[in-house]
Amino acid sequence: MSEEIVIPSPADFHVHVRQGKMCELVTPQVAKGGVRTAYVMPNLVPPLTSTDAVLSYKAELERIDPSVQWLMTLYLHTDVTPDVVRKAADAGIYGIKVYPQGLTTNSDSGVKDYEAYYPVFQAMEENNMVLNLHGEVSSDAEKNISVLNAEVHFLSHLKKIATDFPKLRIVLEHATTAAAIEAVSSLPANVACTITAHHLYLTIDDVPSQPHHFCKPVAKEPKDRKALQDAIKSGNPKFFLGSDSAPHPLSSKIPNLTDDGSVSACAAGVYTSPILIPLVATLLESFGALDKLAGFVSENGRKFYGVPAGENQELKLKRTGNGKEDGLVKGTFKGEGVEVLPFWTGKKLGWEIVN
């Protein structure tokens, strides 16, 4: 069994690094987790709906950690017109993220009607921008739609947009179901899909007892998790890493009694950045796909986005030792007035970063 692995420059094609004190705390952890290129989500408060706002956020991330290549996105919103798309593309912004309204963190001003944005999608297609889709529909008791089948019900939207814009590069983000894997596999090469580390491990059974495992989309059934694992095992270049690492203050992951006597809702998000590439290596090895690590974390996404690896950016990993503390993930990360708990706390990683 190999004791060391060297992979080309890893990229995380979906990460949340937040703003303010949380941003100061979590941004340096992206590189610590082995990532050299990070594709940054725009669901800040307020959301990033203009090129200027995105560029000043990028400057802030570069100030905190200039070692990472930060790739930026806009938040799809009524403010984002075809003119805004052209300006964003000229400024080097890579993509536009679609948040269905009300379905996850800071999505209140997200999208309700996809066709209303067709002129924007057309401008994106013409300007070679990538459309990043949070693939869920709203719950609807009449139609028996809940968080458990919200992604499956979204797939008709994915297929329609892909058919109507055959040259638009589209990424279905953080897939969680066998149906999504099948849909992406059957669509043409302009449609790809990110898979998170946590969805390769969790199933729905892990969520009710553990608010730290609650994220959107929620983890699904064992057969769905197996489909995600099999997609990676197949080596299909449509599938690549997008961690959806989503830090929230510890206090907002735990339902609390509030001053007005109600109970606060638990924030959606699993935080994986600090351990990301060792975690992905550990998980891929657990289901017999360690030989696909370089493709999944370094090559497939870079190829789809056209972002080549920089010089001398290989990552070397070695197997963790057998000591009590070797590979042990210890929570929490603390910054000024913020504390966040990483995924896998209390468990042992099988791999660690050497350089």
Ligand SMILES: O=C1C[C@@H](C(=O)O)NC(=O)N1
């Ligand atoms: O789509 C998302 C957003 C993210 C966040 O917290 O920003 N957390 C999630 O679990 N899913």
